[in-house]
Amino acid sequence: xxxxxxxxxxxxxxxxxxxxxxxxxxxxxxxxxxxxxxxxxxxxxxxxxxxxxxxxxxxxxxxxxxxxxxxxxxxxxxxxxxxxxxxxxxxxxxxxxxxxxxxxxxxxxxxxxxxxxxxxxxxxxxxxxxxxxxxxxxxxxxxxxxxxxxxxxxxxxxxxxxxxxxxxxxxxxxxxxxxxxxxxxxxxxxxxxxxxxxxxxxxxxxxxxxxxxxxxxxxxxxxxxxxxxxxxxxxxxxxxxxxxxxxxxxxxxxxxxxxxxxxxxxxxxxxxxxxxxxxxxxxxxxxxxxxxxxxxxxxxxxxxxxxxxxxxxxxxxxxxxxxxxxxxxxxxxxxxxxxxxxxxxxxxxxxxxxxxxxxxxxxxxxxxxxxxxxxxxxxxxxxxxxxxxxxxxxxxxxxxxxxxxxxxxxxxxxxxxxxxxxxxxxxxxxxxxxxxxxxxxxxxxxxxxxxxxxxxxxxxxxxxxxxxxxxxxxxxxxx
Amino acid sequence: xxxxxxxxxxxxxxxxxxxxxxxxxxxxxxxxxxxxxxxxxxxxxxxxxxxxxxxxxxxxxxxxxxxxxxxxxxxxxxxxxxxxxxxxxxxxxxx
Numbered sequence: 269x270x271x272x273x274x275x276x277x278x279x280x281x282x283x284x285x286x287x288x289x290x291x292x293x294x295x296x297x298x299x300x301x302x303x304x305x306x307x308x309x310x311x312x313x314x315x316x317x318x319x320x321x322x323x324x325x326x327x328x329x330x331x332x333x334x335x336x337x338x339x340x341x342x343x344x345x346x347x348x349x350x351x352x353x354x355x356x357x358x359x360x361x362x363x364x365x366x367x368x369x370x371x372x373x374x375x376x377x378x379x380x381x382x383x384x385x386x387x388x389x390x391x392x393x394x395x396x397x398x399x400x401x402x403x404x405x406x407x408x409x410x411x412x413x414x415x416x417x418x419x420x421x422x423x424x425x426x427x428x429x430x431x432x433x434x435x436x437x438x439x440x441x442x443x444x445x446x447x448x449x450x451x452x453x454x455x456x457x458x459x460x461x462x463x464x465x466x467x468x469x470x471x472x473x474x475x476x477x478x479x480x481x482x483x484x485x486x487x488x489x490x491x492x493x494x495x496x497x498x499x500x501x502x503x504x505x506x507x508x509x510x511x512x513x514x515x516x517x518x519x520x521x522x523x524x525x526x527x528x529x530x531x532x533x534x535x536x537x538x539x540x541x542x543x544x545x546x547x548x549x550x551x552x553x554x555x556x557x558x559x560x561x562x563x564x565x566x567x568x569x570x571x572x573x574x575x576x577x578x579x580x581x582x583x584x585x586x587x588x589x590x591x592x593x594x595x596x597x598x599x600x601x602x603x604x605x606x607x608x609x610x611x612x613x614x615x616x617x618x619x620x621x622x623x624x625x626x627x628x629x630x631x632x633x634x635x636x637x638x639x640x641x642x643x644x645x646x647x648x649x650x651x652x653x654x655x656x657x658x659x660x661x662x663x664x665x666x667x668x669x670x671x672x673x674x675x676x677x678x679x680x681x682x683x684x685x686x687x688x689x690x691x692x693x694x695x696x697x698x699x700x701x702x703x704x705x706x707x708x709x710x711x712x713x714x715x716x717x718x719x720x721x722x723x724x725x726x727x728x729x730x731x732x733x734x735x736x737x738x739x740x741x742x743x744x745x746x747x
Numbered sequence: 748x749x750x751x752x753x754x755x756x757x758x759x760x761x762x763x764x765x766x767x768x769x770x771x772x773x774x775x776x777x778x779x780x781x782x783x784x785x786x787x788x789x790x791x792x793x794x795x796x797x798x799x800x801x802x803x804x805x806x807x808x809x810x811x812x813x814x815x816x817x818x819x820x821x822x823x824x825x826x827x828x829x830x831x832x833x834x835x836x837x838x839x840x841x842x
Contacts, residue, residue: 287812288812288813288814289812289813289814289815289816293816294810294813294814294815294816295814295816296814296816302820302833303832303833303834304820304823304824304833304834304835305818305820305833306816306818307820307823308816308819309819309823312823314823320808320809320810321807321808321809321810322809322810322812323809323810323811323812324811324812325812326809343800345800345801350761350762352763353840354835354837354840359763367800400840401834402839405831405834405836407839408829408836408837408838408839409836409837409838409839409840410831410832410834410835410836411834411835411836411837412833412834413835538761540761543800543801545801547807548801548803548805548806548807548808549800549801549806549807550806550807550809551806551807
């Protein structure tokens with residue numbers, strides 16, 4: 269970015285709360301059902317129906333509020349947000365306006381080693397709309413109302429972010445948090461976690477905000493960064509070209525890497541909110557907060573700190589291994605079952621295990637090597653049964669079979685030779701058979717030793733301990 | 748406060764109400780006097796009064812998170828003007 273300009277970014281993130289039924293009706297929320305088979309009379313907005321609030325949606329909202337140190341409104345109110353669109357059958361969305369359930373919290377992010385606190389203005393409960401399908405219906409639009417009435421928690425940040433990088437860090441942190449809290453499955457492809465970004469630019473040093481544009485429905489971390497960066501550039505170009513940024517909603521097109529204007533009509537944003545007479549105020553009592561607070565899991569930041577202290581991890585490893593609750597739990601299960609130095613577990617988890625998962629495109633929950641089987645392998649490294657190099661071979665076999673590390677080591681004959689006499693015999697044989705590298709080494713060419721070690725490892729089929737072989741060779745070749 | 752004819756048209760459009768051109772003047776007058784009443788009410792001293800969100804002094808009852816509805820799509824779609832492949836069809840709307 270041009271250094272005379274500063275970007276100001278705020279995010280609105282819609283998280284779909286993982287309830288079984290809808291926020292105001294008893295219809296199912298399961299993803300992927302046949303169109304309109306999960307849309308009941310309430311979701312369709314048929315005359316005469318009344319919404320009844322889902323207790324679990326309220327609990328999940330309160331859980332989130334407590335986790336970000338927010339104020340939980342003792343008394344919160346639902347409002348109607350009025351607009352006309354066919355995927356919104358009632359002609360209004362039930363949302364919250366003046367008295368949201370969660371107010372004024374914060375989340376700490378880290379970018380390039382620098383910590384920053386991002387304010388969260390509010391989080392409110394609302395219902396999702398249905399889905400419009402614009403293709404293939406002889407010029408008509410198809411409407412699927414299965415999603416209508418799905419509970420959402422819209423989390424609105426303060427305009428505290430100053431770069432696309434900070435925005436992504438915030439979004440990732442929030443994504444991690446809602447999954448830790450188990451209030452949202454975080455599935456971005458299915459739309460469970462969606463982001464709108466408010467972006468403006470201003471000359472550096474200026475206090476007032478510039479005019480903002482809202483970029484709608486960005487559904488991946490990668491696109492958020494690209495969309496915001498693109499929008500910052502666009503606004504700077506407009507201003508430097510003597511123009512003015514217009515307040516509007518823009519849509520990010522990932523294929524063209526550009527944003528384009530979406531709603532031009534000003535009145536599209538005139539929602540005429542008013543309290544919904546169909547719903548009474550929601551009261552959150554202290555007792556409920558106390559009860560929920562007691563069930564909060566260890567949160568990501570606390571877990572990260574504990575991993576650093578308890579397992580001697582560096583900050584980067586700790587951040588990686590606590591990035592999801594499942595991964596952290598897996599790690600701790602391995603540490604426990606292994607019983608040896610946690611450092612070995614850390615190295616294997618951040619290296620081979622995550623590498624293999626990444627390559628296979630799998631999550632830790634689908635890891636073909638269970639925590640117990642991995643611990644079994646690490647035990648054999650720790651007690652010198654196999655070398656680190658052989659261990660990688662065994663790991664591959666663990667990945668592709670159900671056998672234990674011990675079975676694999678046994679059946680493949682991978683056990684390290686611990687019989688010093690046997691190794692010594694091979695070392696002597698290799699020295700005798702390779703006079704040239706022996707002479708070179710004695711003449712001061714240290715590299716020649718590697719050739720000899722290689723020969724010995726080959727002779728022992730990799731089952732000798734390379735460190736020991738090295739030591740033995742140097743001893744024998746001493747002039 | 749007095750509403751103009753164009754205010755009335757805008758309000759009607761937002762609510763998707765069709766109004767008779769000849770009635771606009773009448774609506775403008777009626778709505779303006781309602782707003783005047785609001786202004787008058789707004790002058791009342793309400794210091795220390797908690798805003799009322801609902802006339803009933805009760806709290807919202809909550810329901811347990813269980814699926815209680817069954818699929819009644821065919822039934823609901825009998826009153827829809829047009830359906831296809833389980834979808835409700837409506838005139839094309841483009842953003």
